[in-house]
Amino acid sequence: MSYRIGHGYDIHRLVAGRPLVLGGVRFDTDFGLDGHSDADCVTHAICDALLGAAGLPDIGHFFPDTDPAYHGVDSQLLLQRVVAELRQRSWAPVNIDITVIAEKPRIAPRLGEMKLVLANSAGLPVDAIGLKATTNEGVGDLGRGLAIAAHAVVLIEKP
Numbered sequence: 001m002s003y004r005i006g007h008g009y010d011i012h013r014l015v016a017g018r019p020l021v022l023g024g025v026r027f028d029t030d031f032g033l034d035g036h037s038d039a040d041c042v043t044h045a046i047c048d049a050l051l052g053a054a055g056l057p058d059i060g061h062f063f064p065d066t067d068p069a070y071h072g073v074d075s076q077l078l079l080q081r082v083v084a085e086l087r088q089r090s091w092a093p094v095n096i097d098i099t100v101i102a103e104k105p106r107i108a109p110r111l112g113e114m115k116l117v118l119a120n121s122a123g124l125p126v127d128a129i130g131l132k133a134t135t136n137e138g139v140g141d142l143g144r145g146l147a148i149a150a151h152a153v154v155l156i157e158k159p
Contacts, residue, residue: 014033111132
């Protein structure tokens with residue numbers, strides 16, 4: 001077996017009047033993340049980590065924000081397509097570990113639901129998804145609640 005690791009990071013500013021989607025789960029808020037797709041920074045970080053581990057270009061290469069086909073798209077569809085790209089090259093995800101950095105809303109009560117959605121989209125068992133939430137302790141734009149970010153680390157394998 002061959003193994004590779006990858007790291008992904010994504011951040012989006014919070015704006016009024018958009019739905020907030022994190023890890024494929026919609027939160028009941030009056031704000032959301034600004035972006036071309038659903039702006040799910042959790043899922044985008046995972047996509048970039050998987051693509052990087054396989055030595056492929058980043059998410060913007062595969063799903064450019066200049067393409068109207070991806071306007072408002074559900075990022076779970078993007079994750080499914082990324083996994084399919086890896087599988088075409090004989091790579092498969094083994095596990096995914098994510099840290100979400102957000103001052104608001106409270107993420108912890110929804111972590112189980114997010115893990116289930118992400119596992120389904122990545123074709124992994126739920127126990128292969130690690131997911132934590134933290135704050136930025138009031139530091140910078142993240143700490144002031146102006147944005148939400150996510151880091152993802154993945155392991156992929158090739159027989």
